[in-house]
Amino acid sequence: MASFEIDLLRFDEFISKESFVRAKTYEKTAPHEYIVCKLDDNDSKRRAEFEWIVLFIRRNGYPKKFWRKEYIYFDRNGYSYWTMGEPLETTWILNRAICSEKEEK
Numbered sequence: 788m789a790s791f792e793i794d795l796l797r798f799d800e801f802i803s804k805e806s807f808v809r810a811k812t813y814e815k816t817a818p819h820e821y822i823v824c825k826l827d828d829n830d831s832k833r834r835a836e837f838e839w840i841v842l843f844i845r846r847n848g849y850p851k852k853f854w855r856k857e858y859i860y861f862d863r864n865g866y867s868y869w870t871m872g873e874p875l876e877t878t879w880i881l882n883r884a885i886c887s888e889k890e891e892k
C-alpha cells in the first residue's frame with residue numbers, strides 16, 4: 788500500500804472517532820460542523836493526531852476563497868475539511884462541510 792493511501796486511512800480513522808458539532812451561528816449562511824482540540828487538552832495522543840490531520844490537510848489540500856479570505860481545503864468522503872489557517876500551535880478547530888461530487892477533488 789502506498790504512503791498516501793496509508794495516510795488516508797489514518798485520516799479516516801481519526802475522523803471516525805470524532806463527534807462533530809453543528810455550527811449554529813452559520814446554519815443559514817455557511818452550514819458546517821467542527822471539532823475542538825486545544826493545546827491544553829488532557830489527551831496528548833488526540834492532540835498529536837489532530838496536529839497531524841491539520842498538517843495533512845495543509846500539505847494535500849487546495850486553496851479556495853471563502854468571502855475575502857483563502858483557506859486550504861481537503862475533500863474526503865463527501866466532506867470538505869479546513870482550519871482557519873492559524874499557526875499549528877494556535878489551531879484548535881477543524882471544520883467540515885458537505886461538498887458535492889462536483890466540488891470533491
